[in-house]
Amino acid sequence: MSKRPRPLVAANWKMNGTRSSARTWGETMSVRTLSNALECDIVVSPPMPLFDLVFQALAQNEAISLCGQDCASRGNGPHTGDTSAEMLVEAGCRYVLVGHSERRRDHGESNAVVKAKATRAVTHGLVPIICVGESQAQREAGRATQVVRSQIGRSLPDLTSGIDVVIAYEPVWAIGTGRLPELAEISEMHDSIRNYLIRRAQTWAGDIRIIYGGSVKAINAGKIMRLQNVNGCLVGGASLDEDDFWSICITCDNLQRSHI
Numbered sequence: 001m002s003k004r005p006r007p008l009v010a011a012n013w014k015m016n017g018t019r020s021s022a023r024t025w026g027e028t029m030s031v032r033t034l035s036n037a038l039e040c041d042i043v044v045s046p047p048m049p050l051f052d053l054v055f056q057a058l059a060q061n062e063a064i065s066l067c068g069q070d071c072a073s074r075g076n077g078p079h080t081g082d083t084s085a086e087m088l089v090e091a092g093c094r095y096v097l098v099g100h101s102e103r104r105r106d107h108g109e110s111n112a113v114v115k116a117k118a119t120r121a122v123t124h125g126l127v128p129i130i131c132v133g134e135s136q137a138q139r140e141a142g143r144a145t146q147v148v149r150s151q152i153g154r155s156l157p158d159l160t161s162g163i164d165v166v167i168a169y170e171p172v173w174a175i176g177t178g179r180l181p182e183l184a185e186i187s188e189m190h191d192s193i194r195n196y197l198i199r200r201a202q203t204w205a206g207d208i209r210i211i212y213g214g215s216v217k218a219i220n221a222g223k224i225m226r227l228q229n230v231n232g233c234l235v236g237g238a239s240l241d242e243d244d245f246w247s248i249c250i251t252c253d254n255l256q257r258s259h260i
């Protein structure tokens with residue numbers, strides 16, 4: 001298997017942020033990443049109307065990549081309210097979230113739809129961050145591993161390389177609740193995902209980044225990202241504050257430096 005993948009820390013603003021907060025965040029993070037070359041990739045996923053502003057504020061800083069919160073499963077055309085992968089590319093995105101549990105819940109997105117979206121993303125050169133995770137009831141029924149494997153199996157596009165895609169394990173019950181799974185539970189799930197990928201795509205399965213999301217904060221990020229097979233994190237609430245988010249990025253950078 002290949003060496004430990006370069007970790008990724010992603011900020012998911014969801015439907016939050018103003019023009020003023022977005023500008024401050026972008027400018028502050030731009031200055032910080034330009035004066036500190038981090039050993040991790042940083043991604044920010046603002047709401048669409050703030051894209052341009054964040055892009056300008058980052059001053060085309062290569063250290064931070066713009067990420068869509070979703071993309072359409074189809075190309076340009078008569079689909080009101082949707083945004084295509086090609087439009088995201090033109091807006092300066094390098095990544096896109098697909099299958100976030102809030103989209104699966106609010107918009108009834110199935111694994112098949114998520115796969116179609118991820119496929120369009122890959123086709124247009126975007127890296128899809130495919131989100132998976134079990135509900136509280138599924139975990140209590142002892143079905144967490146099975147549910148997550150099935151989501152991955154059905155939503156992963158056909159790939160030729162492990163750097164084309166990121167998997168975000170986000171237990172639904174941990175998102176926005178302040179409830180973190182036991183570290184052993186996170187570790188077990190990430191190992192299980194890695195083993196599943198190895199069975200499915202032997203040669204490059206080790207290159208796929210498997211990141212954790214759900215109530216990640218500056219105070220718990222270190223112990224989560226220290227786990228083997230946790231290659232970064234997807235941060236919601238704590239990413240809105242540029243100081244909290246920066247501290248998570250620094251933690252990731254320090255951990256990665258201790259491995260290289």
Ligand code: PGA
Pocket residue numbers: 012170174175176177178213214215216234235236237238
């Ligand atoms: P949270 O959200 O960090 O606020 O729990 C994570 C996510 O939904 O990606």
